Amino acid sequence: MFDDHLKIMTMLKEAGEVVGRKKLQKMVFIAKKLSFPFQEKYQFHFYGPYSEELTLRIEELCNLGFLQEEKEKVSGYSQYRYMLNEEGDKMASSFGKEIPGLGQCVRSMNEQPSRFLELVSTIMYFDKLTKEQVIEKVHIVKAKLKYSDEEIQEAFSYIESLMQMKN
Amino acid sequence: MAKPLGQLHEEKVFKDPVHRYIHVRDELIWKLIGTREFQRLRRVRQLGTTYLTFHGAEHSRFSHSLGVYEITRRIMDIFHGRDQWDDSERLLVLSAALLHDVGHGPFSHSFEKVFGVDHEEFSRDIITGDTEVNSILRLMGDDFPHKVADVIAKTYPNKLVVSLISSQIDADRMDYLLRDAYFTGVSYGNFDIERILRVMRPTEDGVVIKSSGMHAVEDYIMSRYQMYWQVYFHPVTRSAEVILSRILHRAKELYEDGYVFRESLTHFESLFKGNISLEDYIRLDEGVMQHYFLLWQDERDEILSDLCRRFMNRKLFKYVDMVSISDIHELYKLFEEAGLNPKYYLIMDSSSDLPYDFYRPGEKEERLPINLLKPNGEIRELSRESDVVEAISGKRRTDHKLYFPSELIEAMDDENVKQKIKNILYK
The missing domain is CATH 1.20.1250.30 (Growth Hormone; Chain: A;)
Structure with missing residues (x-):
């Protein structure tokens, strides 16, 4: 009951503030792939793994009065900023369960640019493929973003470091 | 070497209540429809438990899949000869349209949540694994099944091809809105699909809509909005879904606790153990599930029997x-x-x-919106041009x-x- 909402609140409490819906989407996806207990269903979209369920859950948390959403204009587009409000913070503290290891991973991801998290999440989406196949896939599905070999290697190393952080 | 698949000597047609006729000219499509994995979709309802609210909603994923194929086929005809459209992708798109739901399980929404499985993974496995579907697809080339699976998974490099099956205005959504409205008997799911198809244009990044067709798209968005509130989010259907998911949770919990069921759990055992094979999965359908629900009405466990009686007798x-x-x-x-x-x-x-x-324009790079093509070649996101869509986009x-x-x-x-x-x- 309400557990999945509380997990998202716990994550936001750890993060403090997340800027950008895309970033939030990728952070939850990566956390899920790291075996943190998130249940949101993801599909691959134009910009990488995306969960409609998460989008709606965030909206629900805003409507329930636990989450603060601030909309700002950035070069002609809307960008959203998320943080728990006082009620949400109380709620997460009273009913949320601690998720061991989550805080450090979340804070680290939150410091990364969205472009990098998009790459990391895309790599993790194809985790059943070999490393060579994943790299080939990234170049195909993310052709427009023109990720360099260095960025891709950095993303693989980052995934390793997240796994260590988690443990 | 196997004979390559071409055109049928005579076109086959299926009578369809939504599109009147579904036309099949390609041998590949005809053979795919005849596979056991595709025929199984006759035994999976498109709307899960909605039939307990709207008694007409007994239509299957089989008829929806044929509908998505038919809409895509018509789009192919409209795109034929246009610069941005590569006709060599035609059979790939049609196969993906036909097979996009082939991995759906019985009452798949609750089923997937409870057992942690994903119908998209099963779709890929059915398309690329040891199945009748795969053996037919391979007649088009060894890598053809993987290409079809990539289109369905939205990881195929040609974004236009992907957008025909999965975008905010795609063949899948257009068919299910019309079909669900027809079978539930509601009057608000309809929109002018002929007009929308006529104003669709291919671009490198996906389908756009000529701005002269904006009002037809507004109607589609309105239909989608109303169907969500009136049919898909209907609280009585959700009550049935809640009970269904509790049945599955309870049965699984009992199994894990070593409870001895009166009847053998042949079809569920590997699912409960978390090691379900593709073959086990293909054997599951809604008939099988309801067979167990009937039996479980007489189980000794009071919670399981009560929940099953509620579901079977609509005591929600x-x-x-x-x-x-x-x-x-x-x-x-x-x-x-x-x-x-x-x-x-x-x-x-x-x-x-x-x-x-719902339709939402979203934030930059969140997901692809519906784009309108203005006469001067400019591309504009739908809600920036349409007051109606903008009004709905801001609603609860x-x-x-x-x-x-x-x-x-x-x-x-x-x-x-x-x-x-x-x-x-x-x-």
Whole structure:
């Protein structure tokens, strides 16, 4: 009951503030792939793994009065900023369960640019493929973003470091 | 070497209540429809438990899949000869359209949530694994099945091809809105599909709509909005879905606790153990599930038998709009005090628990919006041009309900506890 909402609140409490819906989407996806207990269903979209369920859950948390959403204009587009409000913070503290290891991973991801998290999440989406196949896939599905070999290697190393952080 | 597949000597047609006729000219498509994996979709309802609210909603994923194929086929005809469209992708797109739901399980929404499986993974496995579907697709080339799976998974390099099957205005959505409206009998799911198809144009990044067709798209968005509130989010359907998911949870929990069922669990065992094979999965359909629900009505476990009787006889849970979180916690305690297991009899259900979405333009790079093509070649996002769509985009899209068995509450012996529960639920 309400557990999945509380997990998202716990994550936001750890993060403090997340800027950008895309970033939030990728952070939850990566956390899920790291075996943190998130249940949101993801599909691959134009910009990488995306969960409609998460989008709606965030909206629900805003409507329930636990989450603060601030909309700002950035070069002609809307960008959203998320943080728990006082009620949400109380709620997460009273009913949320601690998720061991989550805080450090979340804070680290939150410091990364969205472009990098998009790459990391895309790599993790194809985790059943070999490393060579994943790299080939990234170049195909993310052709427009023109990720360099260095960025891709950095993303693989980052995934390793997240796994260590988690443990 | 196998004979390559070409055109049928004579076109085949299926009568269809939504599109009148579904036309099949390609041998490949005809053979795919005849496979056991595709025929299985006749035994999986398109709308899961919705038939308990709208009794006409018995249509299957089979008829929806044929509908998506037919819409895509018509789009191919419109794109034929246009610069941005590569006709060599035609059979790939048609195969993906036909097979996009082939991995759906019985009552798949609850089923996937409870057992942690994903129909998209099963779709890929059916297309690329040792199946009849795969053996037909391979006649088009060894890598053809993987290409079809990539289109369905949205990881195929040609974004235009992907957008025909999965975008905010795609063949899948257009068919299910029209079909679901037809079979539920509601009057608000209709829109002018002929007009939309006529104004679709291919671009490198996906389909765009000529701005002269904006009003037809507005109608489509309105239909989508109304269908969500009137059909997909219907609280009675959600009550049936809540009970269905509790049945599956209970059966799984009992199995894990070593409970001995009266009847053998042949079809469920590997699922409960978490090692379901593709063959086991293909054998599951809604007939099989309901067979077990019938049997479980007579199980010794009172919770399982009660939930199954409710589902089979449509004795659903009542609901109220969500009460505060602290009240829910209080209710939890009171239910336990009264001997009613809240895990199975006090369920909160949110709109995010449902597999449907509204149109939203979103934030840059969140997901692809619907784009309009202006006469001067400029591309504009739909809600920036349409007041109607902009108005809907800002509306509330969330809903929370609390489900409970009202007659079991009425039957509680402890009057004090009963009254406290009712005071919270009906305040």
